[in-house]
Amino acid sequence: xxxxxxxxxxxxxxxxxxxxxxxxxFWAICSIHTNELPLRHLIKSVDGxxxxxxxxxxxxxSLLSKVNDMEYxxxxxxxxxxxxxxxxxxxxxxxxxxxxxxxxxxxxxxxxGVLPINLQDMxxxxxxxxxxxxxxQKLVFLWTRKHGLSGxxxxxxxxxxxxxxxxxxxxxxxxxxx
Numbered sequence: 001x002x003x004x005x006x007x008x009x010x011x012x013x014x015x016x017x018x019x020x021x022x023x024x025x026f027w028a029i030c031s032i033h034t035n036e037l038p039l040r041h042l043i044k045s046v047d048g049x050x051x052x053x054x055x056x057x058x059x060x061x062s063l064l065s066k067v068n069d070m071e072y073x074x075x076x077x078x079x080x081x082x083x084x085x086x087x088x089x090x091x092x093x094x095x096x097x098x099x100x101x102x103x104x105x106x107x108x109x110x111x112x113g114v115l116p117i118n119l120q121d122m123x124x125x126x127x128x129x130x131x132x133x134x135x136x137q138k139l140v141f142l143w144t145r146k147h148g149l150s151g152x153x154x155x156x157x158x159x160x161x162x163x164x165x166x167x168x169x170x171x172x173x174x175x176x177x178x
Contacts, residue, residue, distance in 0.1 A: 035171045036132040042163055043135070046156050050129060059153045060160060064127050064138040070145035072120045078113025079143070079158070082166030085111075085173050092176065099125055100176070103137045107169045110161070115144050133172070136164045 018025055044050070047058030056062055063070075085107055088096075096104065102122060109115045124141050125134045143161045 035168060035175065039132055039136060039163065039168045040129075043160060046159055055127065058156070060139075060142070060149065060157045063142060063147055063149075064135065067138050067142045067145060067147075068123045070142070070147060072115070073144060073146045076110075076113070076115070076144045078111065079162055079165055080111045080113070081162070083170060084108075085170060088173065088176070096176070099131075099133055099137060103133060103140075103169060104173060106137065106140050107165055110140055110143060111165060120144075132168075136168050136172075140164050140169075 014025055043056065043058075043061060047056065047060045049057050050061075051057045055065060085104065088104065093101065093104070102119070102124075105116070106119055109119055122141075124138045125131070127134060127138060129135070139157070139160050142157065147157070149157055
C-alpha cells in the first residue's frame with residue numbers, strides 16, 4: 001500500500017525496516033490502490049466531503065446509497081468518448097470477482113448506450129470508502145437511473161461518470177490485464 005504510514009521517508013514502516021535490517025527494500029506500489037486516489041479527490045472537489053466511512057454529503061454522492069432503489073432510465077445518454085476498455089481474455093474475465101465483472105460490462109454498456117436487461121435490474125454492492133470499485137460502479141449505475149438531477153448537479157454527475165469511464169475503470173482493467 002502506498003500510504004504515508006507505510007512509505008514516509010522518515011517515519012514510514014519501510015524506512016524503519018530498512019534501518020533495522022541495514023539495507024534498502026524494494027517497494028512495489030499497487031497500481032489499483034494508487035488509481036483510487038484521483039477518484040476520491042475528484043469526488044471531494046466537485047461534490048463535497050464524505051460523511052462517514054460509508055457515505056457522501058454532496059448532492060450526487062448522497063444518492064449513491066439510494067441507487068439500488070431507483071428506476072432504470074431507458075433514455076440515459078451514452079458517454080462514448082475516450083478510449084474503449086481493453087478486451088479481456090475469457091480466462092481473465094472468468095477470474096474477475098462479481099463486482100469486477102459487473103463494472104466491466106457496465107462501462108461497456110454505458111459507453112455504447114445500450115444497457116442489457118440483466119444490468120438494468122442489477123443491485124450494486126454496499127458503499128464503503130475502502131472499496132472505490134463499488135463507488136465507481138454506483139456512479140456509473142446512477143447515470144442509467146431516473147435520479148432527478150438537473151443543472152449543475154447533473155453536470156457534476158456527468159464529470160464523475162466520464163472520469164470513471166475514461167480514467168478510473170480504464171486504468172483499473174489495464175492493471176488487471178498485466
